[in-house]
Amino acid sequence: MSSILSIQSVTKSYGPVRALHQVSFDVPPGSVFGVLGPNGSGKTTLLGIVMDVLKANSGSYSWFGEPPSEKQRRQIGTLLETPNFYHYLSGEKNLQVAAAIKGRGQDDIPRVLQMVKLSDRKASKFNTYSLGMKQRLAIASALLGNPSVLVFDEPTNGLDPVGIAQIRELIRDLSKEGKTIILASHLLDEVEKVCTHVAILQKGQLLMAGDVNEVLTNEDFVELGTEGGSLEQLRSALASLTGVRHLKEQEGHLQLFFENGSIPLSEINRHCFQQGVVLNHLQLRKKSLESKFMELTK
Amino acid sequence: MLSLLKVEWMKVKNYRTFWILLAITVVSIPGISYMLYDIMDNSFPKSKGATMILGSPFAFPDVWQTVTWNSSLLFIIPALLIITLTTNEFTFKTHRQNVIDGWSRQQFISVKLFEIVLLSVLCTIIVLLTVLGFGYFGNKVQAGISVLQNSRFILFYFVEMMTYSMIAFLLSILIKRAGLSIGIFLIYMLVEQIAVGFLRVKLKFQGANYLPEEVADRLIPFPYAKALLARDTPQWEHLIPSLLIVAFLYLMLYGGFTARRFLKSDL
Structure with a gap:
């Protein structure tokens, strides 16, 4: 069956x-x-x-x-x-x-x-x-x-x-x-x-x-925040990270969306640190069914 | 069918309204005949002349016609029972739940139709017992009179009871609401009686005999004062086969239409 x-x-x-x-x-x-x-x-x-x-x-x-x-x-x-x-x-x-x-x-x-x-x-x-x-x-x-x-x-x-x-x-x-x-x-x-x-x-x-x-595939994203809250500095640091589809600012954090799958958090953290940005917030988030639903039905 | 009936029994055995309406049905059949017997017995002088005019409606063989005709005045009561039980299913949406739980639509409608037959059989048995009660205990059986003469009125009663019951069932399936179904059932009874009077008496249109309820009503003519009103007897005898055939066709039509409606439409 x-x-x-x-x-x-x-x-x-x-x-x-x-x-x-x-x-x-x-x-x-x-x-x-x-x-x-x-x-x-x-x-x-x-x-x-x-x-x-x-x-x-x-x-x-x-x-x-x-x-x-x-x-x-x-x-x-x-x-x-x-x-x-x-x-x-x-x-x-x-x-x-x-x-x-x-x-x-x-x-x-x-x-x-x-x-x-x-x-x-x-x-x-x-x-x-x-x-x-x-x-x-x-x-x-x-x-x-x-x-x-x-x-x-x-x-x-x-x-x-x-x-x-x-x-x-x-x-x-x-x-x-x-x-x-x-x-x-x-x-x-x-x-x-x-x-x-x-x-x-x-x-x-x-x-x-x-x-x-x-x-919900390819819908994982990473949320980042930086000490001092300078999102512009963080944005320019992330510009050189490969595999990034787009960035979105949301409530004092940057949301990082990828072209395929996601990038390990350790790699993102290392990249930012190398660019002189110290992160105080780094979290892998899954897109909720609700947001996917809202996107599909709007 | 037995397992379906078992479920129907589970639905009604704790339903007070069912028992009240059934009890009224069962009691009212001998009750109305007793009432009319009492009126006949007390209201007219017991002279030979009066007996010649009025006849002996509660003695064999006329008692068959008298009791079945009296009982036919009460069809509204079992009709109320049928309408209540059927429209309850729509009100509670349990007709949907029965199908969801594993009855086919055909099983649902079949058991309801079977219940109507059972109720009609029950009423017919009570009418039969009432006939025998009046025939044997209310009057002396005269020598040379066959007890079974005129017993065909029991069959006519069953046909008439089925006709009214099926009309009530059809309205319940179509309308789905108790109050409205009962209202339309009563209004239709009245409207058809007026229409029959107008068509037959004013326009001399004999086709009025074949209207849905009249066709069954005509099977049992008015039983009292036969000596005065018996002019139509030969014509009535002649009509019986066609009345039975048309009544049967109507029953087939009602059954087919209700089943089709329930099988094909959204529940």
Whole structure:
């Protein structure tokens, strides 16, 4: 099996509004695959299509290398958009319904309730839950039966900072177990901390997809500062350093961008010293996903 | 189908509204007949002449027609149940979640249709028990009268119940909101009755017999004072096959349309 999910030229329109246009990418096994995009970029629409709740106008997709079917969806734990449960049933009874549809036994319910810390409120009706508790119940439902593939659409919606950290930790743990996780979010720092792969969407167009390290390749830069703060002197010293693409001044420091990869910090330090400049700040920085995202979507 | 029904049972067994509406449905069927029986029993003099005019609507064989007709006044109650259960899925978006969790769209719509058949069968059984109750315990069975004569009205009741239930289901799938679906269901009942009256009486247009609800309503004519109102009986007998065929075609149409809508559209 080459990929868990393969999406080929998927297009979806709502009347005159084009929600997705010719989107294609593959989700490799064992990856944490971030689907990124601002609000309205088509993330949820895309996940809705691959979970068969929305119909694409054209294009196709396959799960586990096979044409899509309900049997495959039973092997995938999914939280799509909002937690959807019967308001008059308790959290536990809602999970019983989900487990029965998935064809799983009821014996996994205590485990997943424990994982999301809802065991104490399992007998309470869903309509008495807070937004965060509803979200955690939806995550518990997705975890039922310990599926090998998980699809999370904005999983930290409505959660407090502790809850967000717990979900991030949970995603990391699940990833370590070798599970494939597809994660749609507009919270880029959240994605950056856990994802191995990303696809970036904007207005229904796929801007970029692939390994995080490939997407962010050649984006390392070095930040320098000098004693006395004479950036002009530092700038002229760096002018003679080979392999430099450009320099940028940022908050009292110079940022040094390279043509290929980066230059060892020791070499930069030696070069500056030889040019008579003593550095008091030298740091290798990776371009954040956020800045890359802003660059792509501006 | 059994596993699908098991899930549906899990959805409703702790739902108070379901039990209340089901209880009202179950109680109201014998209840309305008892009420009308009581009115008949207490409101008219028990003279031979009165009996000749009014007949014995709660005795065999007329009791089949009487109880099924009485029960047909109550279709709104099971319709409310169907609309509530169906639109709940849209309100809570659980129709999406059921599909996400591993039902096919076809399984979702099939089990809902099967529930409607089950509810119709349940109501028909209660009507049957009510008929037998009045026939055997409310009146003496007269010698020479076949108990099963006119029992075809049970089939007609089932067809009529399915017709109203499927219209309620169709509206629920199309409109997705409980209040609006119930409102349109009631308004349509009223509008069709007015249209039938206008078309048949004023314009003498017999095609009005085949409007969606009227075609099923016509299967069970008004059962009281038959001696006065029985003029149309031969014509009605003649119409039965065509009424049944058209009602069946409507049912196929409703089933096909709801299934197609759910299978093809965004959820």
